[in-house]
Amino acid sequence: MTNIKQSVTDPKRKKNLLNVKLIKREDITNDLLKIWIEKPNGYTFKPGQYCTIGINGIERAYSIVSAPYEKNIELFVELVPENEGGALTPLIWKLSPDDPITIRPRAKGIFVFNDQWQNHLLLATVTGVVPYVSFIRDYIKKIENHEVKNDRHKMHVLMGASYLDEFSYDEELKSAALKYPDLVAFVPSVSRPNESKNSDWSGTTGRVNMLVRDYANDNSLSPNDTLIYACGHPGMIEDVKEKMIPLGFTIDEERFWKED
Ligand SMILES: Cc1cc2nc3c(=O)[nH]c(=O)nc-3n(C[C@H](O)[C@H](O)[C@H](O)COP(=O)(O)OP(=O)(O)OC[C@H]3O[C@@H](n4cnc5c(N)ncnc54)[C@H](O)[C@@H]3O)c2cc1C
Incomplete structure (x- = not known):
């Protein structure tokens, strides 16, 4: 190698x-x-x-x-x-x-876990979940190695996809949320619930940008203690910024591509 x-x-x-x-x-x-x-x-x-x-x-x-x-x-x-x-x-x-x-010999990027915040609201469309899986795997390893405590941070993953077969890391995130409920919450949501491919879906529906405000409210996430991360579809990121910045939230973003 x-x-x-x-x-x-x-x-x-x-x-x-x-x-x-x-x-x-x-x-x-x-x-x-x-x-x-x-x-x-x-x-x-x-x-x-x-x-x-x-x-x-x-x-x-x-x-x-x-x-x-x-x-x-x-x-x-x-x-x-x-x-x-x-x-x-x-x-x-x-x-x-x-x-x-x-x-290339060096990894890059500033879209990383920011441990200055207590709550982390992690918004993703499909492949946008990637950095969050890495955050969670890394943090769980550190808990298991007794390098960090389990009660310092909560990561709320709100993941959207058109179809239920696009979630891919859902089993891993569900297991993490079951095993470490104080650390991880996971909400997958399909945006096209009426299509036949989603007929087996009984979970949350709607785009993450439409769910984010209510999710923050329902879970008492405030701009003082919560950093919002938005990763994936540029349209989702734009809409989340429009909705959440006026409420006082800070948003970190990673765009995988630009919209024409
Ligand atoms: C920091 C960063 C991290 C990224 N991480 C991932 C990742 O984890 N997984 C991943 O699949 N991609 C990721 N991407 C996108 C990736 O770099 C490529 O652009 C993408 O895989 C398409 O590559 P391509 O060469 O086939 O097409 P490109 O030549 O890159 O793009 C062709 C066209 O498709 C658009 N496009 C690119 N990606 C998509 C998409 N997913 N949906 C719709 N249109 C798109 C581009 O804007 C362009 O107009 C990331 C991009 C950046 C900047």
Whole structure:
């Protein structure tokens, strides 16, 4: 496996790139995929940061699902088909275990867990849940290692998707909420409850940006003790800002793409 110190320079791009391999893939739906890639020796990151991976010189940013203590880097990727402008994701969809990928030597990003706040209202659309899974895995590990106490923070994950098969990390988050109810609350919500694909859904319905104000009210989350994080669809982020900033809330955001 590549060591950070042995990074190669791509002559065309003049950047240090490390060579790693795909460990495994898990197809969730036709357009959602989990992948695990080798973590280069010495590669460090904070929960919530992103890595930059590439194939054939095409590079894109991906928030990291895994926590820093894990052996491999786990990513959760949504396909943007070629006819909708996708470049790297159609190549990722063709990957098999052992196929080569590049990764830049350093993780980046400031969308990280902010322990100055007591409550963390974590809003996501589909792949936007990625940084929160990393926050929660990391925090639970620290509780189990007696490095932090269980009663200092509460993470409320409000996750929206069009269809119930897009939740993907729901079982993990439900288990975390059951095992650590003082640390994690998890509310998945489907935005298209009347479509036949969602006929088995009996949970919360509506877009997270439409639910956020009531959720904060019902759970006594105040602007003084609660940081709102919004990750994923830019339209969701804009609407949450419009609704919650006038109420005095502070919002951290991570946009995965720009709206035209
Ligand atoms: C900090 C950061 C973290 C990111 N983390 C993730 C992640 O965890 N998982 C993930 O799947 N993507 C993530 N992305 C988006 C990712 O970098 C790519 O843009 C995306 O995977 C599409 O790559 P592409 O090369 O196929 O298409 P691109 O050439 O990147 O984009 C083609 C077009 O599709 C739009 N687009 C990109 N992503 C989407 C989308 N999901 N839905 C609709 N339109 C889109 C772009 O704005 C552009 O117009 C992240 C982006 C940033 C900036």
